Amino acid sequence: MTGLLSEATRMRDLIADVGKSLFDRGLSPGSTGNISVRLSDGSLLMTPTNASLGALDPARLSHLDAQCNHLSGDKPTKEAFLHSCMYCQRASAGAVVHLHSTHSVALSVLADLDPQDLLPPLTAYYVMRVGRLPLIPYFAPGDLDLALAVEKTAASHHAMLLSNHGPVVAGATLRDAQYATEELEETARLYLLLDGKKIRPLSEKQADALRG
Ligand SMILES: O=C(CO)COP(=O)(O)O
Numbered sequence: 001m002t003g004l005l006s007e008a009t010r011m012r013d014l015i016a017d018v019g020k021s022l023f024d025r026g027l028s029p030g031s032t033g034n035i036s037v038r039l040s041d042g043s044l045l046m047t048p049t050n051a052s053l054g055a056l057d058p059a060r061l062s063h064l065d066a067q068c069n070h071l072s073g074d075k076p077t078k079e080a081f082l083h084s085c086m087y088c089q090r091a092s093a094g095a096v097v098h099l100h101s102t103h104s105v106a107l108s109v110l111a112d113l114d115p116q117d118l119l120p121p122l123t124a125y126y127v128m129r130v131g132r133l134p135l136i137p138y139f140a141p142g143d144l145d146l147a148l149a150v151e152k153t154a155a156s157h158h159a160m161l162l163s164n165h166g167p168v169v170a171g172a173t174l175r176d177a178q179y180a181t182e183e184l185e186e187t188a189r190l191y192l193l194l195d196g197k198k199i200r201p202l203s204e205k206q207a208d209a210l211r212g
Pocket residue numbers: 031032033034047048049050051076077078079098100141142
């Protein structure tokens with residue numbers, strides 16, 4: 001049955017399913033966060049602005065061309081240009097997820113972390129799914145300068161944390177981007193859980209072996 005559905009139809013349904021799953025588990029409260037997918041013709045499906053990821057209507061998702069012009073559907077997320085900057089810099093990216101997931105947001109507010117790489121390599125899966133995590137300087141949500149700051153980092157990193165805001169993660173597929181964002185959220189939670197305790201992260205050699 002799946003094979004009979006067009007790519008766009010399948011992706012619309014998948015965006016709604018992933019959004020609901022993230023929302024139901026408390027990873028995208030209220031109407032925060034946004035999701036996009038790049039279709040094989042280069043056009044982009046995005047969640048509409050002010051939409052709850054828990055109640056997306058697949059038929060009303062925003063459809064934009066590769067230059068970010070609105071083609072159809074509801075008005076796109078205010079981070080449309082940010083998503084587009086990720087795709088421009090990452091030829092292999094097929095999806096981008098942005099959340100306001102609590103522990104990642106907490107991490108984005110902590111002072112005195114290394115802005116080039118906010119978290120130590122606590123676990124193998126964190127290194128495998130996320131790798132290094134840079135901090136993007138603060139700009140207001142939807143600000144063009146926020147998208148341009150993301151663009152500068154996107155060629156070298158698929159995952160990043162917006163200061164006082166939340167994570168942005170690209171993946172080859174939407175599932176890849178979703179799972180990496182979830183791994184980031186869980187590792188931020190672990191890091192906060194371990195606060196004040198002596199920790200023993202992976203060694204540089206162990207982490208490098210996982211980065212490949
Ligand atoms: O997370 C958000 C802004 O950063 C949500 O904005 P949108 O509702 O426009 O997608």
